[in-house]
Amino acid sequence: MHRTTLGDFELTVVSDGTYFLDGGAFFGVVPKTLWSKKVTPDEQNRLEAGLNSLLVCTGDKNVLIETGIGNKLPDRLVQIFKQPAKLLDNLHIAGVAPEDIDIVINTHLHFDHCGWNTVRRGGQIVATFPNAKYYAQRGEWEHGCLQLERDAISYMSPNYDPLIESGQMILLDGDREILPGVSVKVIPGHTANMQAVMIESGGVNEKQKACYISDLIPTSNHLDITWAMAFDLFPLQTIENRKKYYAQAIPEKWLTVFTHDVAKPWGYVERDERSRLVLAPLA
Ligand SMILES: [Zn+2]
Numbered sequence: 001m002h003r004t005t006l007g008d009f010e011l012t013v014v015s016d017g018t019y020f021l022d023g024g025a026f027f028g029v030v031p032k033t034l035w036s037k038k039v040t041p042d043e044q045n046r047l048e049a050g051l052n053s054l055l056v057c058t059g060d061k062n063v064l065i066e067t068g069i070g071n072k073l074p075d076r077l078v079q080i081f082k083q084p085a086k087l088l089d090n091l092h093i094a095g096v097a098p099e100d101i102d103i104v105i106n107t108h109l110h111f112d113h114c115g116w117n118t119v120r121r122g123g124q125i126v127a128t129f130p131n132a133k134y135y136a137q138r139g140e141w142e143h144g145c146l147q148l149e150r151d152a153i154s155y156m157s158p159n160y161d162p163l164i165e166s167g168q169m170i171l172l173d174g175d176r177e178i179l180p181g182v183s184v185k186v187i188p189g190h191t192a193n194m195q196a197v198m199i200e201s202g203g204v205n206e207k208q209k210a211c212y213i214s215d216l217i218p219t220s221n222h223l224d225i226t227w228a229m230a231f232d233l234f235p236l237q238t239i240e241n242r243k244k245y246y247a248q249a250i251p252e253k254w255l256t257v258f259t260h261d262v263a264k265p266w267g268y269v270e271r272d273e274r275s276r277l278v279l280a281p282l283a
Contacts (some may be wrong), residue, residue, distance in 0.1 A: 001013070001014075001090075001093065001094060002265050002266065002282075003094075004255075004266075004282055006199060006201050006202070006208045006209075006210050006255065007181075007200070007201025007202025007203075007206075007207065007208045008058070008059055008201045008202065009056055009057065009058050009059070009181065009199065009201040010056075010057040011054060011055070011056055011057075011199070011210060011255075011257075012054070012055040012057075012094050013052050013053070013054060013055075013257070013265040013266065014052075014053045014054070014055050014064075014087060014090045014091050014094055015050060015051055015052055015053070015068075015086060015087070015090055015265075016051035016053065016067070016068025016069055016070070016084055016085065016086050016087035016090070016115070016116065017051055017068070017069075017084020017085065017086035017087075018048045018049060018050055018051065018084060018262055019048075019049055019051065019069065019081045019082060019084060019112070020042070020044075020046040020047065020048055020049065020081070020082075021046060021047055021049050021260075022045060022046055022047075023035065023036070023039075023041040023045045023046060023047045024045065024230065025229065025230045025231060026047050026049070026218075026229055026230075027222075027227060027229070027230075028227070028228045028229050028230040028232070028235070029226070029228075029230075030226070030227050035221070035227075038221045039221060048262050049218075049219070049260040049262065050219075050258075050259070050260050050261050050262040050265065051068040051069060051084065051087075051112060051259070051260070052066070052257065052258065052259050052260070052261065052265045053065060053066040053067060053068055053087060054066065054197075054212050054257050055091070055094055055096060056182060056199055057096075058179070058180075058181060058182070058201075061102040061103060061179055062096060062100050062101050062102050062103070063101075063102065063103040063104075063105065063178070063179070063182055064091075064101050064103070064104050064105070064129070064132070065104075065105045065107070065197050065212045065257075066105070066106060066107060066113050066114070066212070066214070066259060067087060067104060067106070067113070067114050067115060067116035067117050067128070068084075068085075068086075068087045068112065068113075068115050068116050069081065069083060069084060069085065069111065069112050069115040069116075070085065070087070070111075070114075070115025070116040070117070070118070070119070070128075070159070071083060071085040071115070071116070071119065072115065072118070072119070072120055072125075072156075072158060072159075073111070073115070077111075081112075087116045088116070088128075098128055098129050098130065099129075099130060099131055100131075101129040101131065101132045102131065102132055102133070103132055103133055103134075103135065103178060103179065103182075104117065104129055104132045104133070104134040104135070105134075105135045105136075105178065105182075105184060105195075105197055106134065106135070106136040106140075106160075107194055107195050107196065107197065107212065107214035107215070107259075108136075108137070108140050108190065108191050108193065108194040108195070108214065108215070109136055109140050109141060109144050109155055109159065109160055110154040110155070110191075110215075111154055111155070111156045111159065113214070113215075113259070114136070114159045114160060115156075115159055116128050117129075117134060117159050117160060117163060117169075118158060118159055118160075118162055118163065124162075125158050125162045126162065127162075127163055127166070127168055132168070133168065133169075133170060134160075134163050134168055134169040134170065135169070135170050135172055135176075135178060135184065136160065136169060136170075136171060136172070136195075137171065137172050137173075137174075137184075137186060137193040137194075137195050138171035138172060138173050138193075139173075139186075139192060139193035140191060140192075140193040140194070140195075141160060141164070141171055143155075143191065143192065143193065144157070144160075145157075150233070151231075151233070154231075172184065172195075174186055175195075181199060181200050181201045182197065182198070182199055183197070183198050184196070184197055184198070185197075185198060187213075187216050187241050187245070188234055188237045188241065189216055189228070189232055189234050189235070189237040189238030189239075189240075189241050189242075190214070190215035190216060190229070190231065190232050190233070190234075190238065191215075191233055191234075192233065192234065194214055194215060194216065195214075196211055196212060196213050196214055196216060197211065197212040197214075198210075198211055199211070199212070208255075209252060209253075209254045209255070210254060210255035210256075210257060210266075211245075211249060211254050211255070211256055211257065212257040212259075213245065213256055213257065213258065213259075214259050215229065215231075215232075215259060215260075216238060216241055216242060216245065217242060217245070217256070217258065218258060218259055218260040218261070219258050219260050219261035219262075219264075220258055220261050220264045220267060220279040221261075223269060223277035223278070223279065224277060225239045225242045225243060225246075225277075226239060246269060246277065249269055250269055250270060250271065253268055254268070254269075255267070255268060255282065256268065256269055256279075264279060264281070266282060267279040267280055267281050267282060268280040268281075268282075
């Protein structure tokens with residue numbers, strides 16, 4: 001298990017398992033001759049992708065960022081994506097029960113980021129984390145409700161509508177501190193309203209920072225500013241916002257957490273001697 005401390009907080013990567021995505025879709029306009037030097041696709045040109053949630057234990061509250069694919073996929077998508085559904089098992093291994101989660105944050109509402117928000121129980125769809133307040137961006141939810149031709153498949157309302165109806169999910173209008181040391185920041189590119197999660201802890205002079213960057217930079221193989229996924233709705237904004245991110249995260253040594261990296265869920269982005277972006281592992 002990947003676990004570290006950040007100031008007074010404990011951070012644990014908790015995985016829902018892995019799934020397979022088309023290599024071309026995963027690397028957008030980047031030619032296969034380039035990306036296949038970093039990762040090897042299977043015979044169907046698919047790459048294994050992680051489903052990394054982040055558990056933040058502040059000492060006072062347990063915060064879960066992202067909830068993977070979950071266990072409610074329709075049969076047709078189970079055929080395509082399987083249904084790893086490992087998150088609750090891995091939370092248990094991390095020592096946390098669903099009842100112990102106080103806050104759930106969804107960076108956006110694609111099915112592979114909020115699937116375990118809810119479960120089916122007795123013919124109803126209910127919160128997986130009964131004592132949690134859930135947070136997502138209102139603009140993201142509104143976009144999902146539109147069910148547009150381009151990305152309707154990514155938005156499955158049972159993952160969030162029952163929580164909005166019960167009052168358990170709070171829709172945010174932009175950047176916001178969720179609790180001391182944990183805040184969300186809207187970073188467009190992948191979607192218009194995707195939010196990253198900033199985590200800060202420690203004394204004034206030795207404050208340590210981490211960022212769950214979500215699909216702005218899905219894996220450590222996507223560090224190059226132009227290596228963006230074909231799923232991104234606003235690729236020019238992805239490029240601009242990656243530049244902005246590196247301008248802060250590199251000098252301030254933020255621990256970057258990647259949602260879809262199987263082998264390296266986190267690390268420090270740096271520039272090597274030829275100024276290329278590389279990932280330094282956690283010491
Ligand atoms: Zn994703």
